[in-house]
Structure formats: C-alpha cells, structure tokens
Amino acid sequence: MKMTRxxxxxxxxxxxxxxxxxxxxxxxxxxxxxxxxxxxxxxxxREAVQRGLQIYQEVCASCHSLDLIKFRNLGETGGPFExxxxxxxxxxxxxxxxxxxxxxxxxxxxxxxxFERPGLPSDAFPSPFANPQQARGSNGGALPPDxxxxxxxxxxxxxxxxxxxxxxxxEVPEDVHVAAGQHYNPYFPGGLxxxxxxxxxxxxxxxxxxxxxxxxxxxxxxxFLTWAADPHMEARKQMGVMVLLYLFxxxxxxxxxxxxxxxxxxx
Amino acid sequence: xxxQNGALGEHGQEPSRRDFxxxxxxxxxxxxxxxxxxxxxxxxxxxxxxLALGSIRVDVSTVTDGTEITVMWRGGPVFIRHRTxxxxxxxxxxxxGDLPDEASRNLNAGMExxxxxxxxRVLRPEYLIVxxxxxxxxxxxxxxxxxxxxYDGWYCPCHGSHYDASARIRRGPAxxxxxxxxxxxxxxxxxxxxxxxxxxxxxxxxxx
Amino acid sequence: xSGPSTYEPKTGFTRWMDQRxxxxxxxxDSFVDFPTPRNLNYWWTFxxxxxxxxxxxxxxGIVLAMHYVPHESMAFESLERIRRDVKFGWLIQSMHxxxxxxxxxxxxxxxxxxxxxxxxxxxxxxxxxxxxVIYLLMMATGFMGYVxxxxxxxxxxxxxxxxxxxALPFIGDAIREWLWGGFSVGQATLSRxxxxxxxxxxxxxxxxxxxxxxxxxxxxxxxxxxxxxxxKDTLPFHPFYTVKDGFAIIVxxxxxxxxxxxxxxxxxxxDNFIPADPLSTPAHIVPEWYYLPFYAILRAITFDIGPIxxxxxxxxxxxxxxxxxxxxxxxDTSKVRSMRFRPVTRVFFIxxxxxxxxxxxxxxxxxxxxxxxxxxxxxxxxxxxKFVWFAQLLTFYYFAYFLIVLPVMGxxxxxxxxPASIEAAVLGTxxx
Numbered sequence: 001m002k003m004t005r006x007x008x009x010x011x012x013x014x015x016x017x018x019x020x021x022x023x024x025x026x027x028x029x030x031x032x033x034x035x036x037x038x039x040x041x042x043x044x045x046r047e048a049v050q051r052g053l054q055i056y057q058e059v060c061a062s063c064h065s066l067d068l069i070k071f072r073n074l075g076e077t078g079g080p081f082e083x084x085x086x087x088x089x090x091x092x093x094x095x096x097x098x099x100x101x102x103x104x105x106x107x108x109x110x111x112x113x114x115f116e117r118p119g120l121p122s123d124a125f126p127s128p129f130a131n132p133q134q135a136r137g138s139n140g141g142a143l144p145p146d147x148x149x150x151x152x153x154x155x156x157x158x159x160x161x162x163x164x165x166x167x168x169x170x171e172v173p174e175d176v177h178v179a180a181g182q183h184y185n186p187y188f189p190g191g192l193x194x195x196x197x198x199x200x201x202x203x204x205x206x207x208x209x210x211x212x213x214x215x216x217x218x219x220x221x222x223x224f225l226t227w228a229a230d231p232h233m234e235a236r237k238q239m240g241v242m243v244l245l246y247l248f249x250x251x252x253x254x255x256x257x258x259x260x261x262x263x264x265x266x267x
Numbered sequence: 268x269x270x271q272n273g274a275l276g277e278h279g280q281e282p283s284r285r286d287f288x289x290x291x292x293x294x295x296x297x298x299x300x301x302x303x304x305x306x307x308x309x310x311x312x313x314x315x316x317x318l319a320l321g322s323i324r325v326d327v328s329t330v331t332d333g334t335e336i337t338v339m340w341r342g343g344p345v346f347i348r349h350r351t352x353x354x355x356x357x358x359x360x361x362x363x364g365d366l367p368d369e370a371s372r373n374l375n376a377g378m379e380x381x382x383x384x385x386x387x388r389v390l391r392p393e394y395l396i397v398x399x400x401x402x403x404x405x406x407x408x409x410x411x412x413x414x415x416x417x418y419d420g421w422y423c424p425c426h427g428s429h430y431d432a433s434a435r436i437r438r439g440p441a442x443x444x445x446x447x448x449x450x451x452x453x454x455x456x457x458x459x460x461x462x463x464x465x466x467x468x469x470x471x472x473x474x475x
Numbered sequence: 476x477s478g479p480s481t482y483e484p485k486t487g488f489t490r491w492m493d494q495r496x497x498x499x500x501x502x503x504d505s506f507v508d509f510p511t512p513r514n515l516n517y518w519w520t521f522x523x524x525x526x527x528x529x530x531x532x533x534x535x536g537i538v539l540a541m542h543y544v545p546h547e548s549m550a551f552e553s554l555e556r557i558r559r560d561v562k563f564g565w566l567i568q569s570m571h572x573x574x575x576x577x578x579x580x581x582x583x584x585x586x587x588x589x590x591x592x593x594x595x596x597x598x599x600x601x602x603x604x605x606x607x608v609i610y611l612l613m614m615a616t617g618f619m620g621y622v623x624x625x626x627x628x629x630x631x632x633x634x635x636x637x638x639x640x641x642a643l644p645f646i647g648d649a650i651r652e653w654l655w656g657g658f659s660v661g662q663a664t665l666s667r668x669x670x671x672x673x674x675x676x677x678x679x680x681x682x683x684x685x686x687x688x689x690x691x692x693x694x695x696x697x698x699x700x701x702x703x704x705x706x707k708d709t710l711p712f713h714p715f716y717t718v719k720d721g722f723a724i725i726v727x728x729x730x731x732x733x734x735x736x737x738x739x740x741x742x743x744x745x746d747n748f749i750p751a752d753p754l755s756t757p758a759h760i761v762p763e764w765y766y767l768p769f770y771a772i773l774r775a776i777t778f779d780i781g782p783i784x785x786x787x788x789x790x791x792x793x794x795x796x797x798x799x800x801x802x803x804x805x806x807d808t809s810k811v812r813s814m815r816f817r818p819v820t821r822v823f824f825i826x827x828x829x830x831x832x833x834x835x836x837x838x839x840x841x842x843x844x845x846x847x848x849x850x851x852x853x854x855x856x857x858x859x860x861k862f863v864w865f866a867q868l869l870t871f872y873y874f875a876y877f878l879i880v881l882p883v884m885g886x887x888x889x890x891x892x893x894p895a896s897i898e899a900a901v902l903g904t905x906x907x
Contacts, residue, residue, distance in 0.1 A: 072315075087463075091463070091466075231559060240733075240735070243732050246299055247729045247732060248729065250295045251726055254722045255722050257288045258718045262719075267901055306567060314556070314564070
C-alpha cells in the first residue's frame with residue numbers, strides 16, 4: 001500500500017531528526033555508563049542509593065539543597081531504607097534517626113518566635129541557605145542548583161552528572177581562560193563553572209566498607225540523585241510490564257475477532 | 268448425507284468458537300477497563316504527604332501540674348491535659364448514672380464497648396487526651412486558662428455544652444463525650460497519636 | 476449516506492423512549508447500522524483513536540486539576556507533589572503529558588490521510604473545516620497546558636509565543652498586555668491559561684460532535700474516492716468497523732503505554748524540570764515537538780516584505796500556514812479525490828509530507844546551525860547550508876503545494892482510470 005510506505009519513511013525521518021537534535025551544542029557529549037536502574041526491568045541498587053545518600057549528606061549538602069525529598073521518602077516503597085517491617089515510613093527507625101539528625105526551623109511558638117527542633121520523617125531535607133540570595137552570596141555569585149530533579153533537568157541526566165563529576169582532571173585547552181573562582185570541565189556547557197571538583201579519593205568513609213574511589217562515589221551519588229528525581233521508577237516499570245502484557249493479549253483476542261468478523265468479506 | 272453432516276458440524280461448532288472469542292475479547296475489555304478506572308478513583312484518597320501527618324508524636328514532658336496543650340492532628344485540635352491527683356479523683360467520683368452519655372467513646376482496642384468510667388477514657392490517669400471538637404456542632408470548647416465550665420472540664424461557648432474532668436458531656440446540647448483518639452505512649456514523655464492497626468492492637472489499651 | 480433509519484425498537488422501554496427522546500435510534504443509526512464503505516484501510520482508524528485520546532486527556536486532566544495549584548510559587552511544586560505523593564499521580568501525569576503528544580501524532584496522521592485521499596472535497600468541505608477548527612483548538616489547548624507546569628520551558632515558551640502577538644501593527648502591544656494581564660508572563664497569565672486549558676477541551680468535544688455529524692451526512696470517504704453506489708459498497712459500522720477500529724486503538728495504546736511507563740519524559744524537555752525563572756533564559760528555547768514545523772516557518776521569514784517587517788511577516792506566515800487549510804477545498808481543482816489516481820500530484824504530496832517533517836527538524840535547530848558543512852571561512856568557522864535557508868526553502872514549498880501545485884495540477888494532470896464502484900475496486904484488483 002503506497003500510503004503506508006510513505007508514512008513509514010516519514011516516521012523514520014522524524015526519528016533521525018530527533019537524534020540529530022540531541023547531538024547539537026558545544027559541550028562534550030557525556031560518557032555513556034551502564035546503570036543498574038537502566039532498561040525496562042532495571043531496579044535501584046539499594047546499597048548504592050544508601051551510599052549516595054551518605055555522599056549527599058557529607059559532601060553535596062553543604063551547598064546544594066534537596067527541597068523535594070522528605071526524610072520519609074527514604075523509607076517508602078522504592079526508597080533505600082524500604083522495609084517490610086515498617087510499611088509506614090514514619091515509623092522506620094532508620095528514617096527517624098536520619099531525620100532527627102537535622103534541626104528544622106518550626107514555629108512560631110506561643111511567644112511568636114521561630115524555634116528549632118529535631119527533624120521528623122515528614123520534614124524535607126533542610127536547605128543549606130536561607131534563600132537564593134544568601135546561596136549566591138556564599139558561592140561567589142553562582143547559585144548551586146537544587147539537586148532533587150537534577151537528573152531529569154539535564155539532558156542525558158545521569159550520564160551527564162557522572163561525567164561532570166569525573167571530568168575535572170582534564171587539561172585546560174590553551175584558548176580557554178580560567179578566571180579566579182572558575183574551574184574547567186569539558187562536560188559543562190561553555191566549559192567553565194564555579195563548582196570545584198566536589199569529590200576526591202576517600203573524601204567519604206563508607207559505613208558499609210566499600211572503597212571510596214572516584215568512580216564508585218560518582219556512580220553512587222548519581223544513583224541516589226536518580227532515585228531522588230524519580231522515586232516511583234520501580235513501581236512504574238513493574239506496572240508497565242503488566243499493562244503491556246495485558247494489552248498484547250487483548251490485541252491478539254481482538255485481532256482474532258476481527259479476522260472472524262471479516263472472514264467472508266472482501267475488502 | 269455427508270454433505271449435510273458437514274454443514275451441520277460447521278453450524279454446530281463455529282458459533283461456539285466464535286462466541287468464545289467474542290466473550291474473551293469483551294471480557295478482556297471489561298477487566299482492563301475496570302482496572303484502569305482504579306487509579307483515577309484512588310488518586311482522590313489522601314496523598315503520601317497527607318498520610319505522613321496522619322500520625323504525630325507529641326512530647327508531653329512540659330505538660331505537667333494541671334496544664335494542657337492543644338495540638339493539631341488530622342486537621343483538627345487534640346486536647347492533651349495533665350491532671351493532678353485531685354482532678355483524677357474528681358473525675359472518678361462521678362457516678363455513671365449522672366452521665367448523659369454512658370459510652371466510653373474510645374475506639375482503641377478493647378475499649379469500643381466499655382462504659383464511660385474515667386478508667387476507660389485514659390491510658391495513663393494523669394494524661395487525658397481527647398479530640399477537641401464539641402460533639403454538638405464541632406466548635407472548639409474552651410479549657411484551662413479560659414473557661415472550664417461548671418464541671419471543671421471544658422465549656423463550649425457556641426451553645427453552652429459543659430464537659431467534665433474526663434471530657435464527658437454533663438450539660439448542654441452536645442450528645443456525646445469528647446472522643447478519644449487512638450494513641451499510645453512510646454516512652455514516658457512521647458505520645459504517638461494516630462496508630463496503624465498493628466500498633467493499635469499492641470497499644471496497651473486492652474490490658475488497662 | 477445516512478438514509479432512512481433502520482432502527483426498530485424491540486422492547487416496551489425502547490419503544491416508549493423512542494417516542495420521547497430517540498437517542499437510542501441516534502446511536503443505532505450512527506454507530507451500529509451506519510453504512511460504511513467496505514474498503515476503508517487502517518488510516519481510517521485514526522478518527523476513533525483520536526476520540527479515545529480526547530477522552531483520556533479530559534479524564535486525566537480533570538483528575539490533575541484536583542491536585543494542581545495554579546500559582547507562580549506553587550505550580551511547579553504541586554506538579555512534583557502529584558508525581559511523588561498523590562496516589563498514582565505519576566501515572567496520571569505521565570498519561571496526560573504523553574497523551575498530548577500521542578493526540579497530536581494521531582491528528583497529524585488523520586490530517587495527512589485527509590490530504591492524500593482528498594477527504595476535504597465536496598461534499599465534505601464543512602467536515603474538513605470543522606477538523607481544522609479542532610486542530611486550532613488543540614494547538615491552543617496544548618500550548619496553554621504546557622505553560623502550567625511552570626518550568627523554564629513553560630515560562631519562556633509562553634514568553635516567546637505571546638510576544639508574537641506584539642508583532643501585530645498598532646494593536647499588538649495592547650493585545651499582548653491584555654493576554655498577559657500584566658507587563659510580562661506572570662501570575663495573571665498562569666491563572667487564565669489554567670482556566671482556558673480546562674475549558675477548551677470541552678469546546679473541542681462539542682466541535683467533535685459537529686465533526687461527526689458532518690461526517691454522517693455524506694458518510695465516510697474511502698481510499699478509491701468513489702462514493703458508494705449500492706448496498707454492496709458498504710458494510711454496517713458495527714461489528715465490522717468497531718472491531719477494526721478497536722484493534723487499531725489497542726495497538727496504538729501499546730505504543731502509548733510504552734512511552735507512559737518506560738519513556739515518560741523523552742517527549743518533554745529537560746529544562747522544564749527547572750522551575751520558571753524570569754531572570755535566566757534557557758540557552759535554546761524550543762516549543763513542544765508538535766509545533767516545530769510552524770515555529771520553523773515563523774523563523775524562516777528573516778526579511779522584510781514591502782511594508783511588513785520580518786517579525787510580522789513570520790507571524791503572518793505561521794498563522795497563514797494553518798489558515799490556508801480552511802480554503803483548501805477550493806484550492807484543489809481536481810475532480811479526483813484519491814491520490815491513487817493522480818500519479819504526478821502524489822509525488823508532490825510525498826514531498827509535502829517530507830517538507831513538513833523537514834520543517835519540524837528546522838524548528839528544533841538553531842537557525843544558524845548547518846544542515847551540512849561545505850568548508851571553513853577565514854577564521855576557521857565551518858560554513859555551509861544553514862537551517863534557516865533550508866526552512867525558507869521548505870516554507871516556500873509548503874505554500875506552493877497549496878497555492879500552485881493543487882490548483883494547477885488539477886487542471887493539467889490526466890488522472891488514471893478509476894474503477895466504476897467500490898465493489899468493483901475491491902473485487903477487481905488484487906491487493907499489493
């Protein structure tokens with residue numbers, strides 16, 4: 001059928017144009033990494049998410065907020081401390097302990113004053129700065145972005161963040177002038193950014209004994225941030241498999257019915 | 268004859284095979300449609316952030332010597348009153364016959380059908396914990412520091428209901444005692460209000 | 476084609492109902508016994524697919540509105556709350572966002588189907604025009620819906636598109652300010668876009684009802700473009716086309732589900748996961764993919780045309796590209812509907828489809844990027860064929876197809892021999 005062929009060709013052209021689109025812009029393309037959570041059946045490596053949380057707490061959190069993540073999320077279905085024993089994440093002792101490690105501003109109290117109290121599972125990770133102005137002021141004018149959605153908010157999200165974290169060792173090209181307070185990284189758009197390499201060998205001591213190499217830490221923190229950006233990923237994929245399975249069976253049944261109904265009709 | 272049989276056979280079999288496919292396809296559509304509706308219904312149930320506030324932990328270490336606090340729980344007030352021995356004695360001295368509402372109004376495990384005796388209204392006698400909406404029309408009654416009414420409990424200013432030191436209705440239009448939420452003491456000073464079914468079963472209400 | 480009604484109420488209730496509100500009769504005549512050409516192919520199933528997607532979009536949208544907060548400082552977070560905390564919120568939000576794309580894929584196929592088989596020709600001009608109205612309403616609804624998440628691309632997309640209005644002479648600025656409800660895209664804009672985004676789908680549904688009505692007066696067109704002449708040319712809609720449409724809908728839903736569950740964000744843009752910031756513009760503002768061809772036409776006009784400056788020229792060209800579809804039934808002078816019998820025009824049609832896709836490609840690129848490099852200039856910068864030139868070429872062809880090819884080819888092309896009837900076409904020729 002002529003028209004069918006036209007459309008197949010057209011769709012192929014559309015797909016190609018999409019690929020070409022993704023390849024534009026000056027920065028170096030991020031290195032592709034194989035993630036545990038990739039693919040239709042990929043799940044989060046719980047231990048990597050836990051280690052990534054440790055890196056966030058000990059390294060990233062001094063500048064970067066994580067506004068959208070509540071402590072309870074850590075213990076919810078799909079989270080790093082999900083536990084069959086504590087279906088309600090609010091009662092999960094690990095979650096409560098992590099939350100209690102932070103002081104959260106609350107109030108006003110009966111005298112009208114704000115006060116600090118230990119965190120509860122329903123609280124979000126507190127921001128290191130009171131407002132964006134303070135954040136800029138403390139970072140030489142650059143605003144450290146919130147990390148809750150960073151993996152979704154950059155093209156090639158996980159690969160990009162990992163490449164960026166590992167990309168500081170590169171030789172600065174001769175035509176690039178690195179001003180004071182700037183750092184060269186070929187994976188960043190424009191090549192210059194205010195953030196110095198946040199990771200260095202052994203900057204954290206993993207509580208599970210894993211060796212804190214650059215590769216290991218980059219993978220862990222990005223896995224954590226991927227979870228933070230998409231905490232329902234596992235539920236989404238599981239349901240997707242069931243829905244597709246159902247639709248395939250349904251399609252076959254309807255196709256057989258279609259063949260039967262049209263069996264004696266020329267068309 | 269063979270021809271006739273063949274024709275019969277076709278007529279006898281084909282409709283049933285056809286019917287099976289139509290029934291299977293229609294059934295698959297019905298099942299799929301039914302399941303697909305569920306997310307659109309369930310989304311109206313309380314979301315995770317709302318549920319996260321379904322249970323709260325309250326530090327009662329500062330609630331002493333006959334004082335009381337009001338905390339927000341599930342969108343409404345909860346009264347937590349510390350009772351001195353005199354207040355406890357007063358509440359326990361009231362004969363059941365004087366009470367307009369003789370039910371415990373306490374849904375904690377084992378207390379559902381108990382009487383309104385003060386023992387059935389508290390887990391620890393010194394702490395009285397009740398929901399703070401008048402059972403008449405939902406106003407918030409006044410307590411210590413404002414107006415404790417004629418029975419040393421609470422007084423509802425809207426239509427003049429008086430509650431006693433066990434938060435039981437004594438006079439006025441309110442039909443029932445102030446209800447007791449599900450709670451238990453996690454420690455000496457921390458009370459958890461709003462329980463999962465498992466916790467409710469182990470809350471200690473049954474024993475007391 | 477909608478001859479006398481063949482509905483006969485059988486039970487007491489249906490007889491009673493039929494004398495008071497003959498709605499069962501209407502349904503029976505429209506969707507059960509409706510005589511439909513027997514030779515419709517799968518390109519004709521996209522009408523049913525579109526109906527399903529309108530329903531999916533309306534239901535998921537009503538649900539999202541229960542949780543969404545149309546406020547500058549809360550919209551972005553409320554969307555994340557839907558994805559994270561609302562039960563099945565991630566699913567419903569993904570269905571709605573991807574549903575918009577699948578709605579547009581289906582409508583584009585439906586429209587190209589109409590162009591190829593001459594579905595716009597007499598006596599179906601009103602049917603076609605109502606379809607273009609629906610398409611315009613979809614564009615407006617989709618645009619305003621994309622603003623609601625209040626991410627960077629939402630904000631700056633809204634900024635760019637509303638600024639187009641400012642290109643109109645004399646009244647442009649006033650209209651733009653009226654549209655914004657302020658001096659820039661802001662809270663007032665967000666609130667009204669939310670209100671209209673909720674309203675327009677119901678307007679679409681109403682126009683769809685008219686579209687179906689206008690379809691059921693002359694009846695369906697068909698691949699050979701010859702009106703049914705006898706009962707042998709048609710089949711009752713049910714069960715023949717309910718099952719065929721049903722199968723196509725399920726297959727389309729399989730592709731849809733693959734995106735909803737496994738690629739929920741690939742059709743969106745990463746920048747829209749950054750909250751809107753009026754102080755920082757994304758490096759590269761691109762609209763949703765379904766607007767890209769028109770975005771390319773807008774940017775292709777880089778030169779003044781007499782008193783019309785380039786900016787206004789671009790706006791006129793962009794709207795003209797859609798509005799020209801309204802007069803299409805009178806531009807095509809050929810008496811033959813189907814391109815099957817127009818061998819030369821068919822080649823122009825294929826080029827037209829490719830031009831539309833090419834314009835989409837141009838819309839996604841920077842105008843100064845190169846389609847292909849030829850060499851380097853004195854400073855070592857690559858030179859070659861720029862996207863803006865490519866877009867200009869394709870824009871010219873886009874308009875030439877409607878204004879030159881269709882009017883002229885209808886007069887000079889000698890069509891192939893056509894079968895005497897649908898029945899003859901079905902029985903007479905073996906299928907390729």
